[in-house]
Amino acid sequence: MTRAVLGPRIATCLLLLAAVGTATAVPLEIEPNSTALMQAMQGHRVALLGEVHDNAAQHELRAAALRQLLANEARPAIAFEQFDQEHQRDIERARRQRPKDADYLIAQAGGDPAWNWNYYRPFVALALEYDLPIVAANLSRNGAMQVALHGWSVLFDARTREKLRLDALPANLRRKQEEAIAAGHCNLLPAKMVPAQARAQMARDIIIAQSIRPYVDRGVVLLAGNGHVRRDIGVPFWLAADVARDAVSIGILERNDGSSSETTAAFDIYLITQPATRPDPCKGLTVRSHPATAR
Numbered sequence: 001m002t003r004a005v006l007g008p009r010i011a012t013c014l015l016l017l018a019a020v021g022t023a024t025a026v027p028l029e030i031e032p033n034s035t036a037l038m039q040a041m042q043g044h045r046v047a048l049l050g051e052v053h054d055n056a057a058q059h060e061l062r063a064a065a066l067r068q069l070l071a072n073e074a075r076p077a078i079a080f081e082q083f084d085q086e087h088q089r090d091i092e093r094a095r096r097q098r099p100k101d102a103d104y105l106i107a108q109a110g111g112d113p114a115w116n117w118n119y120y121r122p123f124v125a126l127a128l129e130y131d132l133p134i135v136a137a138n139l140s141r142n143g144a145m146q147v148a149l150h151g152w153s154v155l156f157d158a159r160t161r162e163k164l165r166l167d168a169l170p171a172n173l174r175r176k177q178e179e180a181i182a183a184g185h186c187n188l189l190p191a192k193m194v195p196a197q198a199r200a201q202m203a204r205d206i207i208i209a210q211s212i213r214p215y216v217d218r219g220v221v222l223l224a225g226n227g228h229v230r231r232d233i234g235v236p237f238w239l240a241a242d243v244a245r246d247a248v249s250i251g252i253l254e255r256n257d258g259s260s261s262e263t264t265a266a267f268d269i270y271l272i273t274q275p276a277t278r279p280d281p282c283k284g285l286t287v288r289s290h291p292a293t294a295r
Contacts, residue, residue: 076219083136186282
């Protein structure tokens with residue numbers, strides 16, 4: 001582990017790493033502040049940083065922690081769930097044309113308006129300020145839909161399917177992924193659709209794992225939803241064994257209001273923030289699923 005990966009080790013960080021180890025059976029809860037989060041990332045070649053997508057306070061916390069990490073001389077790549085891999089060339093071109101313009105890069109990279117870019121712009125700006133690689137890590141929505149509809153072969157060749165054992169996945173992995181998909185859709189998704197949606201989610205995780213692999217030696221921080229950074233079913237499951245040993249999965253959760261499908265046991269380290277103020281996310285799904293009875 002070199003200083004160039006994710007920064008110099010400090011005494012507090014050493015204690016934290018000793019407590020956490022790799023792929024710990026008992027996850028470690030840390031204080032919800034930027035210094036604690038920075039120390040949790042420090043010392044790992046791969047830091048998988050979760051989020052609740054619409055929680056502004058969590059994004060501010062992560063951005064502050066990342067800035068502290070960079071101030072300690074780390075220079076990791078920053079991988080984004082929010083950018084589809086097909087736009088990597090657009091990102092590189094935008095950087096050449098306007099090297100410090102985060103808004104221009106987001107626009108050129110086809111930033112989906114479904115994402116609130118006010119939350120993610122600070123991370124893009126940090127990467128540009130420190131000249132860090134920006135990794136478009138995700139599978140496109142259309143690509144995920146094709147996998148859901150037509151199976152693994154539309155995305156992965158026979159050799160990859162065999163290597164990843166996609167046609168013989170562990171039953172426990174499938175079950176947990178399907179449970180997470182069902183919970184994420186407020187248990188309103190028709191049962192026959194759940195396996196296909198779970199396959200699409202796993203395809204995203206595989207693509208993200210493949211996208212960050214070239215940056216492991218210098219260090220990489222992945223910004224993604226908590227479901228993607230779960231060690232049991234998310235991106236860590238698909239990392240090569242040598243990479244997974246030096247990766248840390250950090251869940252950034254909300255105080256339990258009964259609606260979250262993630263549990264602390266799914267992460268190496270976690271912190272808990274106050275929930276964002278939002279309307280009932282299941283109400284809209286109810287309207288779409290049962291339009292005749294919705295109010």
